[in-house]
Amino acid sequence: MDHATHTHAKAPQGKGPQGADPTRIERLCIERGLKMTGQRRLIARVLSEAEDHPDVEELYRRAIALDSKVSIATVYRTVRLLEEKGILERRDFGGGRSRYDPADRGHHHHLIDVDTGTVIEFEDEEHERLVQSIAARYGFTLVQQRLELFGKKAPAPAPAPEAKRRPGTATKKDGG
Amino acid sequence: MDHATHTHAKAPQGKGPQGADPTRIERLCIERGLKMTGQRRLIARVLSEAEDHPDVEELYRRAIALDSKVSIATVYRTVRLLEEKGILERRDFGGGRSRYDPADRGHHHHLIDVDTGTVIEFEDEEHERLVQSIAARYGFTLVQQRLELFGKKAPAPAPAPEAKRRPGTATKKDGG
DNA sequence: CTAAATGCAAAGCTTTTGCGCTCGT
């Protein structure tokens, strides 16, 4: 259901009973001077508690499960806003829907199991150095990057005699 | 209009007058036993001549410019088919539309200039080795990968005081 | 109090699909 490295939506990170103090994401919103409505607080909380890569529908589902005073249009408006503010990063793992990832988790990449849809997050220092040097090679400064590996658990696959699966279209597991 | 490494739609690769012999992509289609209709031949030709990463609308535009006997639905159906057959690879550079890239060009990655939308293709052996080893580290065999670098020409950017641009949403240049 | 945010439903975009006709093989 989730990526292998950690479990799904986790409890608040060691604060008191989760009811009235600002979540991680909410704090970021306040820092950037956003007007904090009840809906935004709610969405911020859902995002703070999520450790996967939910799409808008999933965020909406989790939000109304907690409070039910949000419309999906507001979720769309909010993730867009938070992305513009650099609080969220939008991802595309195939499947047509955008997935969202809090930026404060630090840079990481994804290894997607094409058979199960499982998403594994990873970091790699050597890779970071390498892409910096590649960008530099062309006279560029890196603003953003995206590395996604799609793989299978088994040995090496035959060179695809006939691909029935659309590459990049994960089977809708993590976050969805 | 195109990426910096090479020019736009090129002339047929040294064959006779381009009218009646199979293009590079058409040959691949025949190899896989696809029924070659006039429309498919036309689309195959457009793909063979393209060196950028056109989306469906752009393919459609180029196709009707040559012949005008295609509907956009057929272009959609054809790129989907060719992707399933492993002849095309679908890409997402942001902007909502899928872009297509003939697979026989060999594996390469993309460096996108976020200011101009220019797409630079590159390869990097060290990177290939690295991702293989990363996949292996998790017990996976790589089926596909995706590396996209988004950058700017200038010096290092300040840590984004307020991002107005949606990351990954290129300003529609290459292929569009 | 004023500008910004929300809800709802309608509209926008890209992509897919049902169906009758056409065309490769």
Add this chain to the structure above:
DNA sequence: ACGAGCGCAAAAGCTTTGCATTTAG
């Protein structure tokens, strides 16, 4: 001849938006 492919237009997803109402600061 027959099944695959085509065109057209309608429909399906995901996302955005207009407008009247509510709310944060």
